[in-house]
Amino acid sequence: MIRPATPEDVPVIVDFIRELADYEKAVEKAIATxxxxxxxxxxxxxxxxxxxxxxxxxxxxxxxAIWFLNFSTWRGVH
Known part of the structure; x- marks a missing residue:
């Protein structure tokens, strides 16, 4: 099942980020809190x-999955 993240999911997301950083042997670079x-x-x-x-x-x-809106400076829109 895919669902929007909730505030309660944030610690889990941080754990997933740190697990990936550890796998990539770059855990010291994963400093997001x-x-x-x-x-x-x-x-x-x-x-x-x-x-x-x-x-x-x-x-x-x-x-x-984390995503963000992008902005086109050429077109002046998201």
């Missing part, structure tokens, strides 16, 4: 958006 991601995802004008991939049987998160 729960507070930073929470602000980026859930402020009144979010910089990021996230969706969670969850196990259908248990509902447990198994992955995530």
């Amino acid at each position: 729960v507070d930073q991601l929470h602000a980026a995802l859930f402020s009144s004008q979010p910089a990021l958006y996230a969706h969670m991939a969850c196990d259908d049987a248990t509902g447990e998160p198994v992955g995530f």
Whole structure:
């Protein structure tokens, strides 16, 4: 199941980010905090958006996707 991330998911997202950084042998570079991601995802004008991939049987998160809107300076629009 894919669903929008909630504020309660932010610690899980940070854990996933750190797990990937560890796998890539770059854990010291993964310095994003729960507070930073929470602000980026859930402020009144979010910089990021996230969706969670969850196990259908248990509902447990198994992955995530983070995305953001891009702005075209040539066209002057998102």
